[in-house]
Amino acid sequence: MGNLAHCSIAIPTLRGKIQGKYKKINDKKQSYTIELPAGVYGEFVPPKIENLSVFVNNEKASLNFGTVRLKPGVNVVDVAARASLF
Numbered sequence: 001m002g003n004l005a006h007c008s009i010a011i012p013t014l015r016g017k018i019q020g021k022y023k024k025i026n027d028k029k030q031s032y033t034i035e036l037p038a039g040v041y042g043e044f045v046p047p048k049i050e051n052l053s054v055f056v057n058n059e060k061a062s063l064n065f066g067t068v069r070l071k072p073g074v075n076v077v078d079v080a081a082r083a084s085l086f
Contacts, residue, residue: 015040032077034070042070044077051082 008021016037023031036042045067046054054061054068055078061068068077 013037013040018042028081030079032079034075034077036070036072036075038072040072042075043067044070044075046079049079049081053080053082054078 004022004024006021006023009019011018011020017035018037018040019033019035021033025031030047032044034042034044044054044056046052046063052063054063056068056070057074057076058078061077070077
């Protein structure tokens with residue numbers, strides 16, 4: 001997200017409002033809060049960074065398919081670049 005430190009958005013839909021918030025913690029960690037209405041599922045596309053760890057609601061997410069599935073309700077997505085082993 002470049003030099004952006006934080007932002008938020010609200011999008012009305014037929015099923016209810018989708019809300020999103022972004023916060024840059026530091027150069028290696030970002031936090032996204034995405035709230036989806038009942039019956040609405042979504043996908044989070046993480047940034048293309050090597051050695052990336054993604055947690056959704058404090059549980060490690062699988063990046064096998066390149067996206068992370070989001071469920072209705074509040075989804076707190078923490079993205080961090082792990083230190084290189086070499």
